[in-house]
Amino acid sequence: MESPVLTVETFSASFGELEVLRDINLSVQRSRVTALMGPSGCGKTTLIRCINRMHELVPEARVSGRILLHADDLYLMNPIVVRRKIGMVFQRPNPFPTMSIYDNVIAGYVLNGIRVRKDERDRIVEESLKKAALWDEVKDRLHKKGSFLSGGQQQRLCIARALAMNPDILLMDEPTSALDPKATAHIERLIIELKRNVTILLVTHNIAQAARVSDHTAFLYLGELGEFGTTEKLFTVPEDKRTEEYLSGKFG
Numbered sequence: 001m002e003s004p005v006l007t008v009e010t011f012s013a014s015f016g017e018l019e020v021l022r023d024i025n026l027s028v029q030r031s032r033v034t035a036l037m038g039p040s041g042c043g044k045t046t047l048i049r050c051i052n053r054m055h056e057l058v059p060e061a062r063v064s065g066r067i068l069l070h071a072d073d074l075y076l077m078n079p080i081v082v083r084r085k086i087g088m089v090f091q092r093p094n095p096f097p098t099m100s101i102y103d104n105v106i107a108g109y110v111l112n113g114i115r116v117r118k119d120e121r122d123r124i125v126e127e128s129l130k131k132a133a134l135w136d137e138v139k140d141r142l143h144k145k146g147s148f149l150s151g152g153q154q155q156r157l158c159i160a161r162a163l164a165m166n167p168d169i170l171l172m173d174e175p176t177s178a179l180d181p182k183a184t185a186h187i188e189r190l191i192i193e194l195k196r197n198v199t200i201l202l203v204t205h206n207i208a209q210a211a212r213v214s215d216h217t218a219f220l221y222l223g224e225l226g227e228f229g230t231t232e233k234l235f236t237v238p239e240d241k242r243t244e245e246y247l248s249g250k251f252g
Contacts (some may be wrong), residue, residue, distance in 0.1 A: 003070070005030045005168060005199045006051070011065035013043075013050050015058060020046045022223045028169075028216075033191060033200045034251040035205070035214035035231065039251055042220040044203045048171040051201070053079040069168065080112060087162030088200075093154030095146035095161070099143045102142040104157055105129060108165045113128070124164050131197070133159035133190050152183025156190065163198065170194065173203045188213050207247060211235055219243045 003084040004027035010209065013021040021043045028034050036044045049055045067074045074082050095104045105125045109116050116124070125142070130137040138149070146157050155175060162170055172191070176184040191213045193199060201251060204210050210217055212230060218228045219240065227240040238244045245251060 002030060004028055005070065007068040009066040011067060013046055013055060013063045016060040020223050024225050026218055026225060026228060028199060030199055031195050032215040033195050033202055033213050035210035035216055035217045036201060036203045036220060037210055038220035039246065043223045044220055045173055048173060048201055048203060052088050052171055053082045062090050084165045085167055086169045086171060087165060087167040089158050089162055089172045089175050092153055092178045093158055095154050095157050097147040099146060100143045101138050101146045101157060104146045105160050105164050107161060126159040128164040132156045134160055152179050152186055155179060155187060167198060169199045169201065171201050174205060191227065219246065
């Protein structure tokens, strides 16, 4: 069995006195979709924010334990490098409103001061938009503002922007919660397609969505990892009673 892309070891996180995550142990395999599920406030979003070092932007944030990307401790790396290797897509589509579609995709290079030749930029933009299943819809208006796109297209533009940096991991924090059913189905198909090239961690409240797109599922409860395993096993024969109660809708 190949070594995991991401390993979380006895990891805890807090804001001041408030402990949000406690002793999380988790490993994520390459080219898989791992869903993070659990009731509101259980620490799902905090965990992915810790994985790409956004947690520490909050005053009084503290962490202990380790998170390894391959064999490298993320907390010993430059956070800018971490965020290049670990992309993030948020709940609400957030293209840069004053930038064109083209400039949105290439923004990570510009913001990080990475110089790229014009022909290389063109290639990155086209490839990233194709990976995000958006190229055919926008190729004739690359220099129009991204904010004119529909909500689903804007979210795919944000996915293209994250993919442009060629990350090892893509973190997705409820990426379809602000979208209609048709746009949601489009993003779900895209997630299944993308896992061939990038490992995905998906925070979702949507149990049916996790069942459709994920290979593994982690169930978090009150800041602890209640259960982790293949999605099929966790959804059919959960070992933890709280997992079973959550999946059957007794709390959420």
